[in-house]
Amino acid sequence: MRTEQIEMVSVEQLVSEKHTYRKLKKLLDFDRIVKSVQIKKADKGAIGFGKIRLILCMILQFMEDLSDREFERFLQDGIAAKWFCGFGLLDKTPDFTTICKFRNAVGTKQMSHLFNEVKRQLRKYGCCSDVFTFIDSTALISKLNLWEERDKAIAAGYEKLNNEVLPEVSSDPEAKIGAKSNNKFWYGFKKHVAVDMQSGMITKVAVTPANVTDAQGAKHVMPRNGAALCDKGYIGAILEMLRRGVHPMVILKNNMKDKNKDLDRWISSLRSPYEGTFSKQNKRVRYKGVVKNQGAEFMYAIAHNFRKLLVLNPS
Numbered sequence: 001m002r003t004e005q006i007e008m009v010s011v012e013q014l015v016s017e018k019h020t021y022r023k024l025k026k027l028l029d030f031d032r033i034v035k036s037v038q039i040k041k042a043d044k045g046a047i048g049f050g051k052i053r054l055i056l057c058m059i060l061q062f063m064e065d066l067s068d069r070e071f072e073r074f075l076q077d078g079i080a081a082k083w084f085c086g087f088g089l090l091d092k093t094p095d096f097t098t099i100c101k102f103r104n105a106v107g108t109k110q111m112s113h114l115f116n117e118v119k120r121q122l123r124k125y126g127c128c129s130d131v132f133t134f135i136d137s138t139a140l141i142s143k144l145n146l147w148e149e150r151d152k153a154i155a156a157g158y159e160k161l162n163n164e165v166l167p168e169v170s171s172d173p174e175a176k177i178g179a180k181s182n183n184k185f186w187y188g189f190k191k192h193v194a195v196d197m198q199s200g201m202i203t204k205v206a207v208t209p210a211n212v213t214d215a216q217g218a219k220h221v222m223p224r225n226g227a228a229l230c231d232k233g234y235i236g237a238i239l240e241m242l243r244r245g246v247h248p249m250v251i252l253k254n255n256m257k258d259k260n261k262d263l264d265r266w267i268s269s270l271r272s273p274y275e276g277t278f279s280k281q282n283k284r285v286r287y288k289g290v291v292k293n294q295g296a297e298f299m300y301a302i303a304h305n306f307r308k309l310l311v312l313n314p315s
Contacts, residue, residue, distance in 0.1 A: 011083045021084040024306055028121050030056070036117035037110045049094050054102045056085040057094060059114070062299035063306060065282060068096035108295035115298040118305060119203060127199040127309065133223040134195040134274040135230045137214050140207065140285045140293060142175045142188035163211050172288040178210025186210060188285060189293055193301070194221040195274050197229070200308045202277070202301040207294040222246060229271050277304070 015022060024030075034055045060081060061071040075081050075093045087093055094102075122128050163176045179185050190212055194204040206220030215236030222228065222240070227247040230237070234250050241248040251264045281300055285293050 011079055011087070011089050014079045014089075015083045019080055020310060021080050023310055025084075027309060028118070032121070033059075033114060033117050036113045037106060038113075039105055039110070048092075049098065053086045054094065054098075055106070055114075057099060058103055058106065058299070059302065060084055061099065062296070063303040065300075065303070067286065068099045071099060072096040103295075106295075108291050108298070111295040111298040115205075115302055118302050119201075122199075122201055122305060122309065125309070125312070127201045127305075127312070128196050128203050129198050129226075130196060130203065130223045131226045132197040132270075133203070133226055133228050134197050134271055134277075135193070135218060135221055135228050135234065136195075136271075136275070136277070137190050137192045137217055137233070138278040139178060139180065139186045139210065139283055140189040140191050141186050141283050142172060142288075143284055143286070174209055174289050176209040176211040178212075189290065190217060191278075191297055192217040192221045193277060194223060194228075195277055197270070197274060199312060200274065200277070201305045205297045205301045207290055207297050209290065229267055231268075231271070280304075 034052050037051070037055055039051060057071070057075065060075075061068075064071070064074060066074055072093070072095050075085065075087070079089070082089065082091070082093070085093075119128055166173070166176060175188050177185060177187050178190055188210050190208050190210050192206045192208065192214070193202050195201065196203050203223070204221040206217060208217050208220070213236070214231075214233030218228075218230070218234055218237035219240060222237075222244060223246055225245060227249050228234075228241055229249045231251050232253055234248075235252065235256075238248045238250055241250075249267050249270075251267055252259045281304075285296070287293050287296060
């Protein structure tokens with residue numbers, strides 16, 4: 001006679017003590033992080049899963065940089081993902097429509113509250129001192145192509161497709177054509193960030209249409225004090241920095257009277273390690289409009305800061 005042994009295990013037992021998700025939950029108070037989000041009206045798609053688990057799902061989705069459908073499968077198959085979000089081994093997990101509906105219900109304003117609560121907790125580790133701040137921007141490229149828009153512009157009698165014409169013919173009227181140089185153009189948005197140079201943490205992030213200059217976007221991410229280290233694109237923001245009491249450490253153009261090449265080389269060397277802030281993120285945006293992409297960048301900034309925190313390992 002053959003007997004079978006049944007062993008009872010829980011998701012808690014299957015996740016290693018050294019797992020990244022466990023380390024994060026030891027370092028940060030996720031109860032306070034979740035409570036920073038206030039949803040007035042519960043979304044119908046969230047019934048049965050609860051606010052806490054769905055907020056953790058939203059955080060994890062951006063940590064792993066997954067689409068809604070990819071995250072649905074990731075959560076179904078991943079034991080550590082289930083543990084992080086508060087699901088048991090046999091619990092039903094949300095599908096991609098629930099994930100999408102809940103994210104829309106949370107909205108960009110509440111995502112900013114999540115970002116600020118994480119930043120508040122990081123300050124206790126001395127990770128956001130705002131003494132020296134790296135400021136820069138990067139392209140966010142829309143997944144939309146412009147062939148259809150070009151055809152619409154031609155049919156409407158326009159001679160060329162430019163930022164004045166785009167709102168009339170584009171399915172995303174807030175996306176614009178931006179230029180990094182005379183030969184480098186993109187269609188979409190621009191992300192501006194402020195990075196604390198002591199820890200490498202993102203302290204501020206803002207999304208604008210692609211045609212907004214670096215100097216114009218600087219006001220959204222300028223620190224409250226300390227020094228701001230910027231490249232030549234921020235020369236036009238120097239007066240605003242001085243007005244706010246921020247010391248401008250801006251690389252000057254070669255034809256400027258006060259140009260000091262040795263000083264600018266030194267500033268450039270200080271900035272160099274932080275240029276990689278943008279390197280690990282996919283620059284193709286998933287959403288239309290400035291507001292939705294702003295919310296996504298808050299979440300990506302949280303994910304970036306989590307990775308930095310694990311590297312610093314303040315425990």
